[in-house]
Amino acid sequence: MSAASTAELLDEAHVRAGLQRVLRQHIGAEVGIGGLKRFPVGYSWLTYGFEASWDSAAGPQRRELILRLGPPNGLFAPYLAGPQFITLQAVRGSGVPVPEVHWYGDTPEVFGAPWFICEKVSGRAPVMWGEHFSDKTRTALGEQLADSLAALHRFEWRGTPIESLGKGVTVENAARTQVDYWEHAMRGWELRRMPMAESVLGWLRRNCPVAPRISVVHGDYRIGNFLAEGDHITAILDWELVHLGDPHEDLGWMCQRTFRPGTPLICTLIRREDLYARYQSLTGIEISPSAVHFYEVLGLFKFYVIDVGAERCFEEGRHNDLRLPSMSMQGPRLLLQLEKLIAEAP
Amino acid sequence: MNNSLDRLFAGIVASLGSEIIPRLEDEFARGQAYAIVDLLTNLRPRIDWAVGPLAEQIAAQLAAARRVDELAQGLQDGPPNLPPALAALPEPAAGETLRRLRDQLDEHLCKVIDWQNQPPAGVPDAALAAIIAVTAKYMQEQVRREVSLLAKPLFGEIAGNTGTKKQPDKNQ
Numbered sequence: 001m002s003a004a005s006t007a008e009l010l011d012e013a014h015v016r017a018g019l020q021r022v023l024r025q026h027i028g029a030e031v032g033i034g035g036l037k038r039f040p041v042g043y044s045w046l047t048y049g050f051e052a053s054w055d056s057a058a059g060p061q062r063r064e065l066i067l068r069l070g071p072p073n074g075l076f077a078p079y080l081a082g083p084q085f086i087t088l089q090a091v092r093g094s095g096v097p098v099p100e101v102h103w104y105g106d107t108p109e110v111f112g113a114p115w116f117i118c119e120k121v122s123g124r125a126p127v128m129w130g131e132h133f134s135d136k137t138r139t140a141l142g143e144q145l146a147d148s149l150a151a152l153h154r155f156e157w158r159g160t161p162i163e164s165l166g167k168g169v170t171v172e173n174a175a176r177t178q179v180d181y182w183e184h185a186m187r188g189w190e191l192r193r194m195p196m197a198e199s200v201l202g203w204l205r206r207n208c209p210v211a212p213r214i215s216v217v218h219g220d221y222r223i224g225n226f227l228a229e230g231d232h233i234t235a236i237l238d239w240e241l242v243h244l245g246d247p248h249e250d251l252g253w254m255c256q257r258t259f260r261p262g263t264p265l266i267c268t269l270i271r272r273e274d275l276y277a278r279y280q281s282l283t284g285i286e287i288s289p290s291a292v293h294f295y296e297v298l299g300l301f302k303f304y305v306i307d308v309g310a311e312r313c314f315e316e317g318r319h320n321d322l323r324l325p326s327m328s329m330q331g332p333r334l335l336l337q338l339e340k341l342i343a344e345a346p
Numbered sequence: 347m348n349n350s351l352d353r354l355f356a357g358i359v360a361s362l363g364s365e366i367i368p369r370l371e372d373e374f375a376r377g378q379a380y381a382i383v384d385l386l387t388n389l390r391p392r393i394d395w396a397v398g399p400l401a402e403q404i405a406a407q408l409a410a411a412r413r414v415d416e417l418a419q420g421l422q423d424g425p426p427n428l429p430p431a432l433a434a435l436p437e438p439a440a441g442e443t444l445r446r447l448r449d450q451l452d453e454h455l456c457k458v459i460d461w462q463n464q465p466p467a468g469v470p471d472a473a474l475a476a477i478i479a480v481t482a483k484y485m486q487e488q489v490r491r492e493v494s495l496l497a498k499p500l501f502g503e504i505a506g507n508t509g510t511k512k513q514p515d516k517n518q
Contacts, residue, residue, distance in 0.1 A: 192453075193449075194452060195455045195456050198463070199462075199481070199485060206463075317357075321361070326500075328348070330496070332488075332493050333493050336489045336490065339485075
């Protein structure tokens with residue numbers, strides 16, 4: 001099969017046929033697909049939930065599963081499922097709560113797009129607006145958010161398939177590699193050059209920190225990207241930006257003001273000093289405030305670049321989703337915030 | 347706001363037609379939505395970008411670029427000079443034409459900032475600092491001018507209606 005259009009990936013019959021094919025191939029039996037349902041979230045990967053049932057020698061089997069598809073019109077297209085899949089597979093059991101992954105493909109063969117299938121984890125994703133946590137729940141979730149990140153950054157990736165994501169990343173060039181990555185994305189997307197964005201890039205290039213170690217970096221670690229049930233985080237989600245790099249990068253990202261509207265609590269859950277103390281005691285990494293600040297600036301710059309990408313995506317007609325131009329209109333506001341944030345360097 | 351007017355109008359009309367109207371069950375609301383489609387379609391040939399804010403922006407760009415040229419006089423390996431073709435407002439000043447000129451002037455100022463970011467050896471510190479001060483002032487005024495045109499963002503309302511918040515079982 002050739003590459004599918006997004007319309008095909010949204011077509012239930014197309015998705016169902018692909019699921020039956022891939023499950024038959026991997027399970028070795030005819031598999032029934034029930035309750036197929038698309039979750040209408042995000043601008044990127046498509047997410048379907050479904051129930052697979054089949055007969056085996058041990059009796060009837062039933063699994064609640066999730067299919068994720070990388071659409072050709074997504075913000076970060078073209079996508080790869082492999083990096084997420086091998087990371088989730090490798091870190092499972094390490095103290096990072098992740099769903100069990102089953103199968104994936106990066107060729108258009110089955111669905112016409114990259115895909116992976118994993119178990120469905122119970123829980124819901126708290127967001128940064130309008131949540132009313134009890135103190136007990138807030139504290140518990142904040143501590144687990146810190147603990148899971150510490151477990152991820154402690155994870156010994158050398159000798160695992162994650163090593164293939166490295167591409168020569170060292171403690172010296174980890175920050176520069178990310179600045180290059182996001183500049184490259186901006187160059188590919190920008191409809192016009194903005195002087196303030198160029199000035200911020202100059203600041204980033206002049207202030208790259210040396211990493212204390214190279215860790216698995218989630219790349220989008222924050223409230224909104226984990227599932228929780230009661231006081232427990234059941235899974236960390238959305239690994240599409242996973243890479244090897246400076247552990248300060250995830251800290252800088254989760255500390256963004258965007259993820260704590262109207263509160264000093266990081267991700268609306270935990271005080272910065274408590275996050276740092278807990279994380280340091282679990283990882284042995286001495287947090288550098290200037291490195292976290294650098295990655296907060298880089299993170300805010302990434303938001304700007306994502307807005308630029310949304311602008312391009314809408315302009316080319318890949319999406320009619322009006323959230324894209326609405327979001328990208330905020331570019332100047334982000335540049336203003338970047339100017340102020342840079343001025344707050346410790 | 348960098349999307350073209352054509353694309354914004356087309357996208358709004360397409361979203362109304364394919365995503366919103368089919369989900370409206372109230373007849374009056376559907377009628378109103380179709381009227382919006384009709385109005386937008388008829389407004390499009392009559393609408394251009396407002397000239398006032400663009401002219402103000404271009405005046406600031408030209409002032410900054412000319413000041414940089416003055417400060418760079420006599421410098422070896424100085425920043426690029428303002429191209430003569432960009433030095434005057436076009437007549438008549440249509441919004442779309444002004445947007446193109448604004449973008450070209452920003453491209454020029456970006457080249458000045460590229461130069462600042464990696465100044466050639468031998469550029470006197472005082473001259474470099476003076477040029478940096480001019481572009482910094484320009485950039486600060488530019489983003490503040492653009493932000494002053496923005497309405498308060500509706501992030502919470504928009505995110506609350508993507509399904510993210512209402513979807514109790516967002517999953518991996």
